[in-house]
Amino acid sequence: MIRRRGQAAAKGVLCALLLGGMTVADAGTILGTKHDFTGLNQRAGVVAMSTVAFSDLGSSCVYCHIPPEKGEEADSAELGGNPGWNRYLPATGAYDLYDSPTLDNKVKTPSPISLLCLSCHDGTMAVDMTVFKPNGWRSSEDAALHLRLNGADDLMSCGKCHDGRAAHKIAIKHLDTDLTNDHPISMTYAGLTHGDPDFRRPDGPYGFDNGVKLYDQKVECATCHNVHNPDITLLLRTRADHLCETCHIK
Numbered sequence: 001m002i003r004r005r006g007q008a009a010a011k012g013v014l015c016a017l018l019l020g021g022m023t024v025a026d027a028g029t030i031l032g033t034k035h036d037f038t039g040l041n042q043r044a045g046v047v048a049m050s051t052v053a054f055s056d057l058g059s060s061c062v063y064c065h066i067p068p069e070k071g072e073e074a075d076s077a078e079l080g081g082n083p084g085w086n087r088y089l090p091a092t093g094a095y096d097l098y099d100s101p102t103l104d105n106k107v108k109t110p111s112p113i114s115l116l117c118l119s120c121h122d123g124t125m126a127v128d129m130t131v132f133k134p135n136g137w138r139s140s141e142d143a144a145l146h147l148r149l150n151g152a153d154d155l156m157s158c159g160k161c162h163d164g165r166a167a168h169k170i171a172i173k174h175l176d177t178d179l180t181n182d183h184p185i186s187m188t189y190a191g192l193t194h195g196d197p198d199f200r201r202p203d204g205p206y207g208f209d210n211g212v213k214l215y216d217q218k219v220e221c222a223t224c225h226n227v228h229n230p231d232i233t234l235l236l237r238t239r240a241d242h243l244c245e246t247c248h249i250k
């Protein structure tokens, strides 16, 4: 309940916040979700995380987006970042992606929009490792430790506490760099115009009417997940029991 009130209050603040002139749509709903890394101690009712585990940068948006006050010309790519995002590129080429004899579109490297997700979920980089820090954030507030999203029991890992005893288990969110057991990503969608008969045609250039979204005609993490909408379990774009049949005919 505390979380709800905080969320409503913070939403008001958000209305004033436009990232690079984009419209905010339902962006505010990220507040209070698993991807909101601000005020975690308060929300969780513990004094354990920020300033120890990771830096509370004061804005939940900047863990992914370039702080708007940096202006349109701020280029994260110049600093080794993922173009357009406030995160560094994970070591590309290091992923093992799903493959099988029947898979038509074989991909070696995930696209930038999926590397955004993997920059935390592969567990190789700290959650608070952003390219730009927001104006006004003081380096004296920098965390003592910069932990990574993985289940290991060491001082580099959220799993130190998030082991299912001291705090909820985090290992299942850690995809690792071995993605061979995960749904394939970054391949061109097989159901486009000259489609594969096993796949439905999308409803439009950006995907399906139920919200399942294609990026440059490709399937990415954000095809199935919308980090901005916590209404459906696991941030899915449509309920799990309808998700697969959006694309797969059998």
Ligand code: HEC
Pocket: 014, 017, 019, 022, 023, 024, 025, 026, 027, 028, 030, 031, 035, 036, 060, 061, 062, 063, 064, 065, 116, 213, 222, 227, 228
């Ligand atoms: C965990 C990473 C992450 C965080 C944190 C995050 N976003 Fe996003 N944001 C995304 C992704 C991914 C997209 C692209 C979504 C798409 O294409 O559908 C996006 C898109 C947007 C857009 C473009 C419009 C749209 O809906 O496509 C706006 C505006 C936006 N975010 C605002 C915000 C604001 C404001 C916050 C902080 C309250 C925030 N975001 C926090 C990942 C994030």
Ligand code: HEC
Pocket: 034, 035, 063, 064, 087, 116, 117, 118, 119, 120, 121, 127, 128, 149, 169, 170, 173, 221, 222, 225, 226, 227, 233, 234, 235
């Ligand atoms: C800045 C780091 C970061 C980025 C970037 C990020 N995530 Fe996460 N994500 C997390 C953390 C941390 C959790 C929650 C771990 C926990 O407490 O269980 C999480 C949780 C999730 C969950 C589970 C939500 C739930 O309700 O249990 C999904 C699904 C997810 N992320 C998908 C994505 C996708 C898709 C993207 C890219 C668009 C993305 N994440 C980008 C850090 C990140």
Ligand code: HEC
Pocket: 032, 033, 034, 040, 043, 044, 045, 046, 048, 049, 052, 053, 054, 127, 147, 148, 149, 157, 158, 159, 160, 161, 162, 166, 167, 168
């Ligand atoms: C020093 C111990 C400790 C460390 C390290 C730690 N956490 Fe936590 N975290 C907790 C405790 C305790 C809770 C509250 C109990 C729970 O949610 O399981 C919590 C809760 C959370 C929550 C839920 C907040 C909410 O709104 O309910 C998230 C998300 C989270 N932690 C993410 C992380 C991430 C990501 C890392 C690593 C970057 C991390 N934590 C590292 C102790 C820790």
Ligand code: HEC
Pocket: 114, 117, 118, 121, 172, 173, 174, 175, 183, 184, 185, 219, 220, 221, 222, 223, 224, 225, 234, 236, 240, 243
């Ligand atoms: C084809 C759709 C699809 C794609 C693409 C996809 N996911 Fe998922 N994801 C799901 C579904 C469905 C679930 C829940 C069932 C499960 O765990 O398999 C899920 C679960 C998750 C979870 C939560 C695990 C848990 O049980 O708490 C995380 C984190 C996550 N996905 C992140 C990602 C990331 C990061 C990517 C890109 C590398 C990605 N997903 C690509 C459909 C997808």
Ligand code: HEC
Pocket: 099, 100, 101, 102, 103, 104, 105, 106, 183, 184, 187, 188, 189, 190, 191, 212, 219, 223, 224, 243, 244, 245, 246, 247, 248
């Ligand atoms: C956005 C569309 C989309 C959604 C949603 C989707 N898939 Fe897929 N899936 C694809 C595409 C495209 C391929 C790769 C086809 C190819 O290139 O051969 C694929 C491949 C696969 C494969 C590998 C097939 C092979 O030949 O090795 C499996 C298994 C699979 N999907 C299962 C699922 C499941 C289970 C779900 C629901 C959780 C799901 N998919 C949701 C588009 C989708």
